Every structure is written in C-alpha cells, then in structure tokens.
Amino acid sequence: MSKVYNFSAGPAVLPAEVLERARDELVDWHGSHMSVMEMSHRGKEFMSIAEKAEADLRELMKIPDNYKVLFLQGGASSQFSMVPINLLRGNSKADYIWTGAWGKKAIAEGKRYCDVNVAASSEAEKFTTIPDPSGWSLDADAAYVHYTPNETIGGVEFHWIPDVGDVPLVADMSSTILSRPIDVSKYGVIYAGAQKNIGPAGLTVVVVRDDLIGQPVDGQPVMFDYATHANNDSMYNTPPTYGWYFAGLVFEWLKDKGGLEAISMINHRKASALYKTIDDSGFYANPVDPDCRSWMNVPFTLADPELDATFLEEAKQEGLVTLKGHRSVGGMRASIYNAMPEEGVAALIDFMGEFEKRHG
Amino acid sequence: MSKVYNFSAGPAVLPAEVLERARDELVDWHGSHMSVMEMSHRGKEFMSIAEKAEADLRELMKIPDNYKVLFLQGGASSQFSMVPINLLRGNSKADYIWTGAWGKKAIAEGKRYCDVNVAASSEAEKFTTIPDPSGWSLDADAAYVHYTPNETIGGVEFHWIPDVGDVPLVADMSSTILSRPIDVSKYGVIYAGAQKNIGPAGLTVVVVRDDLIGQPVDGQPVMFDYATHANNDSMYNTPPTYGWYFAGLVFEWLKDKGGLEAISMINHRKASALYKTIDDSGFYANPVDPDCRSWMNVPFTLADPELDATFLEEAKQEGLVTLKGHRSVGGMRASIYNAMPEEGVAALIDFMGEFEKRHG
Numbered sequence: 062m063s064k065v066y067n068f069s070a071g072p073a074v075l076p077a078e079v080l081e082r083a084r085d086e087l088v089d090w091h092g093s094h095m096s097v098m099e100m101s102h103r104g105k106e107f108m109s110i111a112e113k114a115e116a117d118l119r120e121l122m123k124i125p126d127n128y129k130v131l132f133l134q135g136g137a138s139s140q141f142s143m144v145p146i147n148l149l150r151g152n153s154k155a156d157y158i159w160t161g162a163w164g165k166k167a168i169a170e171g172k173r174y175c176d177v178n179v180a181a182s183s184e185a186e187k188f189t190t191i192p193d194p195s196g197w198s199l200d201a202d203a204a205y206v207h208y209t210p211n212e213t214i215g216g217v218e219f220h221w222i223p224d225v226g227d228v229p230l231v232a233d234m235s236s237t238i239l240s241r242p243i244d245v246s247k248y249g250v251i252y253a254g255a256q257k258n259i260g261p262a263g264l265t266v267v268v269v270r271d272d273l274i275g276q277p278v279d280g281q282p283v284m285f286d287y288a289t290h291a292n293n294d295s296m297y298n299t300p301p302t303y304g305w306y307f308a309g310l311v312f313e314w315l316k317d318k319g320g321l322e323a324i325s326m327i328n329h330r331k332a333s334a335l336y337k338t339i340d341d342s343g344f345y346a347n348p349v350d351p352d353c354r355s356w357m358n359v360p361f362t363l364a365d366p367e368l369d370a371t372f373l374e375e376a377k378q379e380g381l382v383t384l385k386g387h388r389s390v391g392g393m394r395a396s397i398y399n400a401m402p403e404e405g406v407a408a409l410i411d412f413m414g415e416f417e418k419r420h421g
Numbered sequence: 422m423s424k425v426y427n428f429s430a431g432p433a434v435l436p437a438e439v440l441e442r443a444r445d446e447l448v449d450w451h452g453s454h455m456s457v458m459e460m461s462h463r464g465k466e467f468m469s470i471a472e473k474a475e476a477d478l479r480e481l482m483k484i485p486d487n488y489k490v491l492f493l494q495g496g497a498s499s500q501f502s503m504v505p506i507n508l509l510r511g512n513s514k515a516d517y518i519w520t521g522a523w524g525k526k527a528i529a530e531g532k533r534y535c536d537v538n539v540a541a542s543s544e545a546e547k548f549t550t551i552p553d554p555s556g557w558s559l560d561a562d563a564a565y566v567h568y569t570p571n572e573t574i575g576g577v578e579f580h581w582i583p584d585v586g587d588v589p590l591v592a593d594m595s596s597t598i599l600s601r602p603i604d605v606s607k608y609g610v611i612y613a614g615a616q617k618n619i620g621p622a623g624l625t626v627v628v629v630r631d632d633l634i635g636q637p638v639d640g641q642p643v644m645f646d647y648a649t650h651a652n653n654d655s656m657y658n659t660p661p662t663y664g665w666y667f668a669g670l671v672f673e674w675l676k677d678k679g680g681l682e683a684i685s686m687i688n689h690r691k692a693s694a695l696y697k698t699i700d701d702s703g704f705y706a707n708p709v710d711p712d713c714r715s716w717m718n719v720p721f722t723l724a725d726p727e728l729d730a731t732f733l734e735e736a737k738q739e740g741l742v743t744l745k746g747h748r749s750v751g752g753m754r755a756s757i758y759n760a761m762p763e764e765g766v767a768a769l770i771d772f773m774g775e776f777e778k779r780h781g
Contacts, residue, residue, distance in 0.1 A: 065454035069461045072662055077448075080456050084447040088440045094425035094740070096440050098621040098667075101429045101743055134494035134623060135644055138658035142642035170643055256659055261458040263494060263623045263661025282502035282645060283530055284495060298498035299616055301623025301661065302432055307458075380454070383461055 066405035069383035070213050070358060070396040071236065072256040074405075079310045097306045102299055111300075114309030121312060121321055124245050124268055131267040131287065132295040132305050137163070137235045139285070140252040140265065141170035144207060144231050147269075147287045148249065149175055150276040152204035156180040158197070158223070161188045161212030162389065163233060171207065174278065178203065188215040190350035194223060205229045205249055211237035211355050213257075214387045216347070216394070218355035222247045229273060236357050238266070239315060240399060241325035249273050255304060257357070258399050260311050264304030315399070324399050331397050331406040332356040338410045344421040345413060362392035368420055369393070379412050381405075426765035429743035430573050430718060430756040431596065432616040434765075439670045457666045462659055471660075474669030481672060481681055484605050484628055491627040491647065492655040492665050497523070497595045499645070500612040500625065501530035504567060504591050507629075507647045508609065509535055510636040512564035516540040518557070518583070521548045521572030522749065523593060531567065534638065538563065548575040550710035554583060565589045565609055571597035571715050573617075574747045576707070576754070578715035582607045589633060596717050598626070599675060600759060601685035609633050615664060617717070618759050620671050624664030675759070684759050691757050691766040692716040698770045704781040705773060722752035728780055729753070739772050741765075 067074045090097050093106055100107040115130050124130060133139070144167075145155060155175050157168045159182040171177045180199050181192040199206065206225040211218040213236040222244065223230060229249025238253040245251065250269045256262035269287055277286040289297045318324055336354055339345040339361050347354065347361045363372060369392065376384050386392040397406055427434045450457050453466055460467040475490050484490060493499070504527075505515060515535050517528045519542040531537045540559050541552040559566065566585040571578040573596040582604065583590060589609025598613040605611065610629045616622035629647055637646040649657045678684055696714055699705040699721050707714065707721045723732060729752065736744050746752040757766055 067455055067459055069459065069464070072459055072461060072659065074459050075456060080448045080458075084444055087444040087447060088437075095427055095742075096435060098440075099427055099429065099432055099434050101432060102622070104429070104743065134496070134499075134661075136494070136658045139494075139642065139644045142644065146642075173640060173643070254659060256662075261661075261663045262462070262659045263664055280533060280640075282499065282506075282642065283533070284499045284502065285642060298496045299431065299614060299622045301494075301621075301664075302616075303621045303663070304623055304661075382455075383464065 065380045065382055066401065066408055067383050068381065068395045068397065068401070068409070070257075070387070070394060071254070072262045073396055073398050074400045075260070076311065076314045076400045079307070079314050082310055083307060098303045100302065102296055102302050107302055110306050110309055114305055114312055117309065117312035117316060118266070121239065121315055122243070122245055122268070127271050128245060129269050129271055129274065129287075129291045131269065131290045132300055132308075133265045133267055133290060134263060134301055136254045136262075136265055137233050137252060138166070140233065140267065141167045142174070143285045143287065144205065144250060145171050145174035146278045146281045146285050147276070148205045148229060148231065148273055149278060150204060152202070154178060154200060154203050156199055156203040156206040156228070158206065158208035159184065160191055160209060160217050161215040163212055163214070163235070164209040167207055167209065167233060175204065180206065183217070187348070188212065188217060189348045191217060191219060191353045199225060199228070201226065201228065203228050205231050207231040207233070209233045211357055213358050213396070214390060216349055216355040216358045216360040217353050218357065219353065229270070239321060239324070240328050240357055242321040255308060257396075260308040261304050264301050264308055266308070327403060328356045328397075328399065331401065331403055332359065334410060335359050335395060335397065335406055338413055342413070342417055342421075344417040357398055358394060358396045360386055360390060360392060360394045364421065366391065371420065372416060375416060376412055379408070381409055381412055425740045425742055426761065426768055427743050428741065428755045428757070428761070428769070430617075430747070430754060431614070432622045433756055433758050434760045435620070436671065436674045436760045439667070439674050442670055443667060458663045460662065462656055462662050467662055470666050470669055474665055474672055477669065477672035477676060478626070481599065481675055482603070482605055482628070487631050488605060488628050489631055489634065489647075489651045491629065491650045492660055492668075493625045493627055493650060494623060494661055496614045496622075496625055497593050497612060498526070500593065500627065501527045502534070503645045503647065504565065504610060505531050505534035506638045506641045506645050507636070508565045508589060508591065508633055509638055510564060512562070514538060514560060514563050516559055516563040516566040516588070518566065518568035519544065520551055520569060520577050521575040523572055523574070523595070524569040527567055527569065527593060535564065540566070543577070547708070548572065548577060549708045551577060551579060551713045559585060559588070561586065561588065563588050565591050567591045567593070569593045571717055573718050573756070574750060576709055576715040576718045576720040577713050578717065580713065589630070599681060599684070600688050600717055602681040615668060617756075620668040621664050624661045624668055626668070687763060688716045688757075688759065691761065691763055692719065694770060695719050695755060695757065695766055698773055702773070702777055702781075704777040717758055718754055718756045720746055720750060720752060720754045724781070726751070731780070732776060735776060736772055739768070741769055741772055
C-alpha cells in the first residue's frame with residue numbers, strides 16, 4: 062500500500078505539500094538554526110511568521126479592516142462560552158439555530174450565560190435538513206444569533222448566509238471555514254477550531270467585528286475576554302506558535318491553489334461526485350436533504366449494516382482509512398476537507414463501486 | 422556559524438534528538454502513512470501516543486494514583502482562573518506567595534474570584550529573594566496556597582517545598598517542572614505551560630489531586646472545570662494532539678537521559694558554573710540571593726549597561742542567541758532549561774570571559 066487517503070472528520074488530512082515543507086523546516090527554519098517551536102513568540106522571526114499568516118488569511122477571506130483576527134487556544138468548545146461572555150453586552154437573551162450535534166453543545170453552554178431562544182430546529186427531522194428561514198422565530202432584541210454553518214456529524218451545511226437583520230450573526234465555522242468564499246461583513250463573529258481546514262488541533266481562529274469587543278460579562282476568566290487578545294495581537298500570553306506557523310503554511314498553499322474561489326470549485330466537484338455515487342447506487346444512502354448536504358462531511362449508510370465492518374476492512378486494505386461514521390449516527394462518513402485531493406475521492410468512489418458489485 | 426545555542430525563556434530550546442525524531446516522523450508516523458497531526462484523537466494510533474506520554478510522565482514524576490494528569494490548552498494564564506474556579510469549593514479566601522512577575526499575574530486573576538491574602542512577598546527586596554517562611558501569614562482556613570516555584574523573569578527559585586499544613590498547595594511550575602525530582606504528594610495542583618521544559622507552546626499539563634475535582638464555582642465556562650477534562654481523559658474536546666505527542670517524545674528523551682535525578686544533576690552543574698562565572702568576574706552581576714537562584718533562568722547585568730548591545734551582537738556572532746533580558750529588568754538572561762546542553766553553557770561562559778577581557 063503506497064498511498065493512504067485519510068477521511069477523518071478531525072484532526073484531519075493536511076496538504077501533503079505543507080507537511081513536507083513543515084518537515085524540511087522543522088529542525089532549522091530558514092537558516093535560523095532553530096525550530097519554529099523554539100522561537101520566542103516576541104522575537105522578530107516568529108513575529109514575521111505570525112504577521113504573514115494573518116495577512117494571508119485576511120487576503121483569502123477578504124476580511125474587512127474593522128474585524129480583528131485572533132489566534133487562540135481552546136477550540137470551538139471554548140468559544141461556546143466566549144461568545145455569550147463577550148456578545149451579551151448587558152443583554153440576557155440570545156437566539157440559536159439548532160441543526161445538529163455541535164449546535165446542541167453551543168446551546169447547552171449558552172444556557173449557562175443567558176436565556177437561549179432556539180429560534181429554529183431540525184430536531185424533528187433528525188437533523189437531516191435546515192428549517193426554512195420563513196419559520197424562524199428570531200428575536201430582534203437578541204444579543205446575537207448563533208448557528209453552525211456545517212454540522213460535522215450530520216453532514217448538514219448552510220449554502221447561504223442567514224439574514225438576521227441588525228443582530229450580530231455568530232458562526233461556528235470549524236468544519237467549513239476556507240472551503241469557499243464567504244462575505245465576512247455579514248457576521249459579528251466567525252470562529253473555527255483549526256483541525257479541519259486550517260492546521261493542527263490546538264489553534265482556534267476567531268474573526269470578530271471590533272465593536273463587539275470590550276464589554277465582557279463580569280467575573281469571567283480574563284482569557285475569555287476577546288479584548289485581552291485583541292489588545293495584544295493574540296500575544297497576551299504565549300500563543301500556540303507552531304499551530305499558528307502551520308496555519309500560515311496552509312494559507313500559503315491555499316493562495317497557491319488559487320484561493321477560495323478555486324478551492325470551492327474543487328470542493329463542489331468532490332462532493333457532487335460522491336453524492337452522485339451514493340444516490341445512483343441503490344446500495345448506499347445519505348439521508349440529508351439535497352439542498353443542504355455538506356461539501357465537507359459526507360455520511361452514508363450501506364443497504365445492509367451487517368456489511369459495515371467488511372466495508373471498513375476492505376477500504377482500509379485499499380488505503381482508504383477513517384471512514385467509520387460517528388457513533389451517534391453509525392454507518393460511514395467521508396470527510397473531504399480542502400486537503401483531501403480529488404484523487405482520494407475518486408479512489409473512494411471506485412472502491413464503493415467495486416464493493417457494491419461484490420456485496421450489493 | 423555551524424551551531425546555535427538558544428537561551429530563550431520560552432518558547433525555548435528543545436532537545437536536538439527530539440526535533441530530529443519529530444522531523445523524521447512528521448509526514449509518516451510509524452508506517453501509518455499519516456502525520457500525527459492528521460490522526461483522529463480517538464483513533465487507536467493517537468490513543469497509544471497519548472497513553473504512553475501520560476504513563477511516562479507519571480513514571481518520571483512518580484505521580485501517585487490519586488492524581489489526575491490533564492493535557493489542556495490555554496497556558497498558565499488560564500490556570501490562574503482555573504485554580505480558584507476549582508479549588509475554592511465554597512470558600513472565599515486563598516493565600517498567595519508573591520515572589521515575582523508571574524505570581525503577580527496569578528494574584529490579579531485570583532482577586533477576580535476570591536479574597537486574596539498575600540501571605541508573603543519579596544516586593545520590598547525587588548523580588549531578589551524568597552521571604553523566610555517563619556514570617557509568612559498563612560491562613561489555616563484558606564482554600565489553597567498558590568506559589569511560583571520558579572520566577573522566569575526574576576530568576577528566583579524555591580529549592581524547597583513550602584509546608585502549608587493541610588491546605589492544598591498549588592504551584593505554577595511552568596519554568597521548573599521536570600528540572601528535578603519533586604514530591605508530588607505535597608501538592609494539590611501542579612500546572613505548567615509546556616513551552617519551557619515539556620514541548621511546544623499550546624499545551625498545558627495539570628496534575629491535580631482527585632479530591633479537589635468536581636466542585637467548581639457556578640456560572641464559569643465548562644472548559645474551566647477540571648472535571649470536564651478529568652472525566653474524559655483530556656478528550657472532552659479535541660486536545661492539542663501534536664503538542665501532546667511531542668511532549669511524549671520529550672518524556673522519552675528524559676527517561677533515556679536517566680530521569681529527573683540525572684537531569685537535576687546536569688541542571689545543577691550548568692547553573693553553578695554560570696553563577697560562578699558571574700560572581701567571580703567583577704564585571705557581571707546577578708542580584709538574586711544565592712539561596713534562591715534559579716537553575717533555569719539566569720539574569721545578569723554588565724558592569725556598564727552601555728555595553729549591552731555590543732554583548733548581544735557579539736554573542737550572536739558566536740551563535741549564542743536570545744540572551745536579552747526581559748524588558749522589565751534589563752540586562753541579560755540566559756535560560757538554561759533541560760534541553761540546553763552543557764556545551765551550550767560552556768560556550769556562553771567562554772564567550773563571557775572573552776568579552777570581559779576585551780571590554781572589562
């Protein structure tokens with residue numbers, strides 16, 4: 062087996078070219094005789110790495126000047142608290158759109174800080190769709206509206222941006238950030254754990270409109286105040302320097318690929334081909350409303366669940382790994398983030414066809 | 422210049438052998454065709470990495486079974502909040518021993534949660550010593566006693582463990598953990614940012630006695646409750662997997678070096694040689710009480726501060742880098758953590774002698 066395609070939902074596959082470059086630079090970064098891991102975060106070498114990463118991310122996402130970009134720790138799970146802590150600003154109410162497992166976690170943590178209004182939910186449809194916005198019970202006085210543009214477990218994705226008027230829109234983009242162009246100006250806060258489309262786990266990127274910074278709930282950790290980080294260029298304390306560096310390499314790679322327009326076309330092709338294979342088969346099935354199928358995470362089941370173990374074992378023999386579905390939904394899941402090459406998806410599609418012929 | 426010795430206070434030098442191994446394994450870990458960064462944290466490959474790292478740390482530090490070891494994010498700055506959040510347990514008072522800049526930060530954050538009693542301080546001595554314990558005003562009813570065994574900026578280190586009776590003792594060991602054997606059973610909580618003696622920035626190791634877990638202050642982030650992590654083997658959310666892996670390589674390296682007894686003898690030799698050079702010179706000076714000079718961070722000044730820039734420039738020419746003292750104290754600082762080889766300290770000592778001859 063010479064090649065492996067890793068369909069993990071996260072931590073996930075990283076671009077091969079980036080891994081090779083990181084390897085080549087690991088012991089001695091650019092003739093400094095130091096690893097990036099060994100550099101003071103306040104030294105000129107690391108500062109240049111940090112600044113370039115932010116500049117490249119701003120360019121890729123076209124982030125307006127009135128947004129801060131923060132390189133933090135703690136994952137989306139920390140943002141579930143940081144969002145209410147920072148965005149309530151004296152208000153006691155927030156709206157949440159609930160379309161899956163991650164939304165549920167955000168809601169649970171939000172309830173520790175405010176009255177959560179679940180303005181829309183697809184729970185009755187087992188999170189296989191997105192409720193029509195005409196039926197959302199948004200509160201014009203809510204401090205913010207939180208949603209999850211891509212649900213990693215259910216494989217449900219928004220292919221549009223909710224219109225929530227003047228209320229700040231907050232998005233947990235962990236599993237969809239950088240998969241396509243988005244209009245950042247529509248958002249109050251965008252956050253994402255790095256371990257899907259950005260880099261190694263342990264880095265969290267937060268893009269926050271600057272007028273939303275500076276009025277945190279009293280008596281909360283100083284590290285959970287966006288101002289702590291915004292006022293110190295994400296260096297109030299030692300940042301996760303290696304993750305920040307690695308993210309910068311991924312941003313460069315994305316620019317070399319042609320940016321978010323280009324990667325979005327590739328992502329669309331990869332997802333379309335895989336969904337077509339599933340739909341055309343009569344053997345594989347995906348339960349999600351076609352209008353909101355995820356480009357990033359494709360869950361599917363086999364006609365006979367008894368074959369699941371065989372599928373996984375034979376796939377592994379072909380170098381197709383980490384395809385087991387999340388324990389809460391079963392079946393399979395192919396996560397096909399930016400770094401999954403089209404050849405990987407093609408290999409999976411070939412294997413699925415062969416498997417169906419033999420077992421279908 | 423073929424070799425560089427990096428005296429950064431953190432992120433700091435890492436063992437050369439560990440960096441080389443990490444490089445060799447970066448793209449393909451043990452024939453898995455995956456980088457450690459790409460592995461699901463719940464997969465068997467990463468689980469084996471995580472478990473071995475914890476087992477090795479337990480062996481190195483002789484951590485008793487009634488202590489949990491947590492692999493977290495957020496640095497010591499997050500622990501400044503997590504300690505009161507978890508250890509107050511209905512109490513409203515805590516004691517802090519103040520011996521430098523990091524203790525000051527811990528106290529400032531502690532005050533957001535409770536009545537802080539500064540039971541001892543060396544502020545009047547400009548943090549060049551440790552107050553004699555006979556004069557400490559400890560409160561037997563305090564929820565805990567917090568101290569900083571090594572102050573990275575001032576270069577002041579406890580070479581003994583405070584006796585605080587039955588009150589849980591809490592230590593910010595960021596810059597001294599693993600530098601020598603310690604009796605973990607004397608502590609309630611030990612925490613350390615990784616970026617000095619453990620591995621890359623972005624990982625925080627917490628060792629906490631299990632009876633202190635589970636009574637957090639209400640209304641605080643779920644991520645700041647030790648129980649959240651202790652009950653999920655530090656995988657409540659995606660942990661900083663690469664840092665955890667790298668820490669495991671450092672723990673293996675330490676075991677190969679003979680463990681903490683062996684490294685402590687090396688550390689003592691390195692520090693003694695450097696302090697002797699300073700004291701014998703009449704040109705260099707270290708202001709710290711000899712009884713509490715740090716083995717890890719050695720600040721020193723030149724007889725003529727006008728020579729500082731020349732010293733730094735000439736040192737750099739010799740491959741001795743990141744020697745500039747912290748802006749709050751000026752002068753020089755040589756951080757000589759576990760990974761700084763004795764040859765590095767010898768090279769610095771040689772250079773200091775040469776520099777004194779030319780400029781003294």
